[in-house]
Amino acid sequence: MAVRRPPGDVTYQNSGRVVCVTGGSQGIGLAIAEGFAKSGATVISLDCMDSSQKNESIQQIHCDVTVSLGCETAINQIVSEHGAIDVLVNNAAIQPLESYHPVHELDESVIERMTSVNLLGYLRMARLVLPRMIQQGSGVVVNIASGQAHRTARGVGVYGPIKSANVMQTRQWAVEYARHGVRVVSVSPGAIDTPMVRATLDAQGGSEALANRHPLGRIGSPHEVAAAVLWLSSDHAAFVTGTDLEVDGGLGAFGAFADPY
Numbered sequence: 281m282a283v284r285r286p287p288g289d290v291t292y293q294n295s296g297r298v299v300c301v302t303g304g305s306q307g308i309g310l311a312i313a314e315g316f317a318k319s320g321a322t323v324i325s326l327d328c329m330d331s332s333q334k335n336e337s338i339q340q341i342h343c344d345v346t347v348s349l350g351c352e353t354a355i356n357q358i359v360s361e362h363g364a365i366d367v368l369v370n371n372a373a374i375q376p377l378e379s380y381h382p383v384h385e386l387d388e389s390v391i392e393r394m395t396s397v398n399l400l401g402y403l404r405m406a407r408l409v410l411p412r413m414i415q416q417g418s419g420v421v422v423n424i425a426s427g428q429a430h431r432t433a434r435g436v437g438v439y440g441p442i443k444s445a446n447v448m449q450t451r452q453w454a455v456e457y458a459r460h461g462v463r464v465v466s467v468s469p470g471a472i473d474t475p476m477v478r479a480t481l482d483a484q485g486g487s488e489a490l491a492n493r494h495p496l497g498r499i500g501s502p503h504e505v506a507a508a509v510l511w512l513s514s515d516h517a518a519f520v521t522g523t524d525l526e527v528d529g530g531l532g533a534f535g536a537f538a539d540p541y
């Protein structure tokens with residue numbers, strides 16, 4: 281099933297806004313960074329890997345979200361160069377191939393790495409950016425969670441619970457920071473065509489089966505997730521906070537006994 285309309289062509293007015301995206305070098309993070317840049321925002325990608333796709337309108341700062349001091353230096357650089365951070369998108373996360381096992385078979389170093397990137401990385405960035413947003417009296421934090429935050433599967437016994445924690449970070453922080461004019465939202469994608477998913481499909485196969493698990497009959501594009509992030513970060517969503525939006529081709533609506541066709 282084809283994508284009917286190339287997403288990303290709905291534009292928002294983001295000129296004057298400073299947007300920080302973690303993991304913006306590829307995949308969903310890159311599409312989000314491109315979407316904001318296209319709508320006029322000043323966009324900074326914080327990633328531990330250089331992007332293979334050079335985009336002059338996206339500033340890249342080398343940053344590993346597991347290293348507190350590096351995160352602090354990067355955020356200080358953004359604030360001193362641009363004077364504000366209006367949107368933080370916590371997107372950088374990992375799901376390494378060696379994590380697709382029952383938890384008792386996992387090496388503790390894999391568990392610790394996933395926790396440090398996927399859970400603590402979101403927290404590290406939020407702790408650094410929220411004081412700035414409180415000072416500004418405005419801001420939006422978007423946490424990229426996952427469909428696996430909401431439902432079970434074999435082989436995601438660490439990744440899934442951490443993604444659930446990303447949704448709970450969203451709710452808790454939304455309640456805490458609403459009085460400061462800061463909104464906190466999250467997006468839970470279904471399977472999206474990114475290097476992360478490609479690596480798994482290359483190793484495990486099942487591309488068609490994965491597509492068919494989504495009632496819309498395909499996996500999503502990174503720009504379809506970006507479209508949701510752009511809307512949630514905009515003033516069109518000014519009354520939305522603490523919400524998780526599933527962008528998943530109907531995966532979440534698909535009951536265990538349902539047949540999508």
Ligand SMILES: NC(=O)c1ccc[n+]([C@@H]2O[C@H](COP(=O)([O-])OP(=O)(O)OC[C@H]3O[C@@H](n4cnc5c(N)ncnc54)[C@H](O)[C@@H]3O)[C@@H](O)[C@H]2O)c1
Nearest residue numbers: 303305307308327328329344345372373426471472474476
């Ligand atoms: N692709 C999917 O199907 C899917 C589905 C649900 C949720 N997600 C979530 O979407 C987000 C993006 O996933 P993706 O598929 O684009 O992944 P990806 O692996 O294609 O890209 C992730 C990016 O994060 C960066 N990154 C990883 N560790 C980092 C670190 N320690 N510090 C800084 N940057 C780091 C990588 O270098 C890379 O550029 C993640 O939060 C993921 O959990 C993805």
